[in-house]
Amino acid sequence: MTQAAPTRYRLDLAYDGRDFHGWATQDGFRSVQGTLEHWISTVLRLPEPVSLTVAGRTDAGVHARGQVAHVDLPADDLAEELQRRLGRVLPDDVVVHRVRVAPEGFDARFAAIWRRYVFRLADDSPDPLVRHTAVRVRGPLDVAAVDAGARSLVGLHDFGAFCKRREGATTIREMLECHAERSPAGLVxxxxxxxxxCHSMVRSVVGALVAVGQGQRDAAWLASLLDRVDRAGDVTVLPPHGLVLEEVGYPDDDQLAARQLEARARRDERPLP
Structure with missing residues (x-):
């Protein structure tokens, strides 16, 4: 008898990254992926462990409010049951908000068309209650200068100066939106x-913008970073706890498969403007 093909499920989730050693499973460390895979396999009493694919592999200490993952399971009617059972057993620092059958062609990682992060900075006598979700910097920051610098990074660029380069991986990325503002709570x-x-790219970009906002660096220095292909030693990588993955965007369902093919192509084959 032929075994039925597995059903793919989309999970929308959030977590406080403070006590996780990042998303990815690592022996001897507590991870978001490891926690979820353990409990999914346990509550569904599966004979084999499951494997989750995620939209963005966050580093240790980074938070997520709008993370997306997918998992392939052996039945097509498990969404409500899985969400209910996970709600009973997961620790308080990770929540699965929704489980649903994924549309055809969906892949949490390769079908995504963008990821949106927000980095929060406290630059003047911060509220101690935000110390786990905002990074304190010497201030006050010139928010207008930070915003102008951020907007100058929009477009298709090689962000090698801001990334930990990995063999065989490209550092060419398209920045679709980048800006800064002061929130009603007083955070930047x-x-x-x-x-x-890329790995550590957001924390490095914001580190460079902080240097501009503090008056230590100027717009010309920031622009020069886009001309470098290797990591810049004069860019500070900020601590992870100020960073939150807020949202992941996907195309319409009929474009998911095509998006997968596009995303799997090497970005270094695309010409820079």
């Missing part, structure tokens, strides 16, 4: 939205 919020991000 830097929003970054791109087709994808």
């Amino acid at each position: 919020e830097v929003t970054l939205r791109a087709d994808a991000f």
